[in-house]
Amino acid sequence: MDGHSKYTPKSGFARWLERRLPLISFMYDSFVAYPTPKNLNYMWTFGAILSFMLVAQIVTGVVLAMHYTPETTLAFDSVEKIMRDVNWGWALRYAHANGASMFFLAVYLHIFRGMYYGSYKEPREVLWILGVVIFMVMMATGFLGYVLPWGQMSFWAATVITNLFSAIPIVGTSITTWLLGGYSVDNPTLNRFFALHYLLPFIIVAIVALHVWALHVTGQNNPTGVEVKDVKKDTVPFTPYATLKDGFAIGAFLVLYAWMTFFVPNYLGHPDNYIEANPLVTPPHIVPEWYFLPFYAILRAIPNKLLGVIALFLSILIAAALPWLDKSPIKSGSYRPLFRRFYWVFVAVCIGLGYLGAQPAEGVYLWLARLFSFYYFLHYVIILPFLAKYEKPEPLPESIDSAVAAKEVSHA
Missing domain, CATH: 1.20.810.10 (Cytochrome Bc1 Complex; Chain C)
Structure with a gap:
């Protein structure tokens, strides 16, 4: 927090503590007066x-x-x-x-x-x-x-996910053995x-x-x-x-x-x-928890094991590059009409990948997963930079206060 604290100790103990450890003022400035x-x-x-x-x-x-x-x-x-x-x-x-x-x-x-x-x-x-x-x-x-x-699902999910590291060239097998603490x-x-x-x-x-x-x-x-x-x-x-x-x-x-x-x-x-986990019986369809399914679908969509692992990690890490992929000076999607349309398509694609991750990796499910995975990366790498450069945004309000006032008038 910049500037001096607005907190004024009222008791002798509070003044004593404030001089030695300004914890109360920190909490006040962070969660009361912020x-x-x-x-x-x-x-x-x-x-x-x-x-x-x-x-x-x-x-x-x-x-x-x-x-x-x-x-x-x-x-x-x-x-x-x-x-x-x-x-x-x-x-x-x-x-x-x-x-x-x-x-x-x-x-x-x-x-x-x-x-x-x-x-x-x-x-x-x-x-x-x-x-x-x-x-x-x-x-x-x-x-x-x-x-x-x-x-059963715990054991085999651990087996599948840890074996992904074996796809890393040269050191993959050593990393997998180190993660497992053995060979299985x-x-x-x-x-x-x-x-x-x-x-x-x-x-x-x-x-x-x-x-x-x-x-x-x-x-x-x-x-x-x-x-x-x-x-x-x-x-x-x-x-x-x-x-x-x-x-x-x-x-x-x-x-x-x-x-x-x-x-x-x-x-x-x-x-x-x-x-109970049984290493001798493999479930017919191994799936992780629902919150991993979109990334699991991307992993299975690529036939090459190493490329699939790379795509899996990139699908998460690419989000960290968003500030540099989307350079539009307009922050809010509320004033970017084209961005809004592509944003909701992206949300639908993520939900679709979640559904496909729970399905068998075969037939139409596999082809749809490949199509959705392609669009997932396309959205980050091509669509967002294109919109940032060529989209015409709607007029922004002069200030937060004026936006609130305009909204109140429209609701009146």
Whole structure:
């Protein structure tokens, strides 16, 4: 935060602490007096929702770890013991498993909001890149956690994904052996996957802290994409305005989360994962969790193993290059008519890849996956630079305050 703090200690203890560790003033300036654009809509509440879900995942995960046994002959039974014998163990396990899905649902909406409103553009490039890093660590954490129940799908998903590294020339086999702790998925693999799954969420917390720091340095973007010009006219204090909106959104999100946890807890899971892992029996159709399916479809769409692995990682990393691929001076898609059309096509392609990733890699599904994968990269590399150069945007409002006033007049 720039400038002097607006916080004034009122008690003797607060004044004593402020001189030695200005923690209260930091929290006040960050979450009470922080100036927030007055025109933010509910799509800006997913940052708070994600913070809540991160805490929920860590709390439920730590408690589950107290009862889980990371050993191949005991892991599956320890999960069943959690479900049947531990007090409220079934609720913790379902809350953690469905919490991962809710976490990824919120992060995808958060990412697509950032893409639509140009939250990756100057001066927020570092903020966006940190978000991509968080997403990648989330994916690694989710994959490691999927292995821990030691069911059929867990075991074979681990086998498929770790063997992808063997496609790397020269060092691929050595990397795969190092990851597995041997020549196949076995006890060393489960042990290190459990250790990493426990560690990575705390790394996510550290990167999130950097993400929030970067946000407070550059300020929040808004639906118009117009930067704050007058703090008094264009912004409102974070509390109570943003906190009330965030609180309401978290409550609404919790309704969906609770419904998934208590009424349809296995809806997004795979029934084969309730069969203990058997290296001698391969499931007819190996699929990861739903939040990996678009990238899994891209991987399978390319017949060459090495090129498929490269495309898989590029499909994630290319998002970090968005600030330089889309150089349009207009941030918000609300004032870019052509961009809006191609944006919704891109969203439809991502959803389509998710559907195709859950289907067998054959016939029309395979050809559609190749077509959608081609468009996925085309959107980043060709369409966005072309639109940035040749698109004619609509007139921008002079300020956030004038945009709000115009909207109020139109609604009157």
